[in-house]
Amino acid sequence: MKESLITLWTSLIVFFLPIQPLLLIIGGFIMLDTILGVTKAFVTKQKISSHKLSRVIFKMLVYQFVIILLYPIDVYIIGKSLFGYENFATKLGVFVLLFIESLSIEENVKALNKDRGFKYYFEKMLSTLKSAKKQITDVKKEL
Numbered sequence: 205m206k207e208s209l210i211t212l213w214t215s216l217i218v219f220f221l222p223i224q225p226l227l228l229i230i231g232g233f234i235m236l237d238t239i240l241g242v243t244k245a246f247v248t249k250q251k252i253s254s255h256k257l258s259r260v261i262f263k264m265l266v267y268q269f270v271i272i273l274l275y276p277i278d279v280y281i282i283g284k285s286l287f288g289y290e291n292f293a294t295k296l297g298v299f300v301l302l303f304i305e306s307l308s309i310e311e312n313v314k315a316l317n318k319d320r321g322f323k324y325y326f327e328k329m330l331s332t333l334k335s336a337k338k339q340i341t342d343v344k345k346e347l
Contacts, residue, residue: 223275223291226298230267233305234260240312247316267301 238260245252274294278286286292314320 220272220275223271223294226271226294227268230271230298230301230305231264233302233309234264234267237305237308237312240309240316244312244315270301271297 238257242252244250271294274297275291278291278293282293289295317324
């Protein structure tokens with residue numbers, strides 16, 4: 205009996221091994237959102253309750269479970285490839301969940317940085333790159 209359980213668990217682990225990076229990415233985004241949320245709570249002097257923090261565990265389990273449920277649909281129903289993309293439904297599910305988490309991360313970043321979100325930092329990065337390109341061009345002209 206014990207050997208059968210070990211074989212079953214090993215088979216499940218091997219079956220879901222291809223989506224391990226996707227599960228880690230989802231988990232990373234959830235942890236980043238949690239860290240930023242706790243930081244925002246400290247900065248804005250909001251109360252942090254164990255109930256709010258326990259929702260992180262629930263969210264992690266639900267998001268991971270959704271991805272784990274989508275993968276067998278890709279493998280057995282869709283046939284692993286749709287529109288030329290391997291594991292299309294699984295990757296689409298990950299994209300949707302990452303988009304949801306990104307919105308939450310954006311809210312936390314804006315709360316921490318006086319309404320300066322990703323757009324502000326993206327524009328700042330572009331202006332820095334443009335000025336660096338101009339400096340490189342100027343140096344090349346001098347040579």
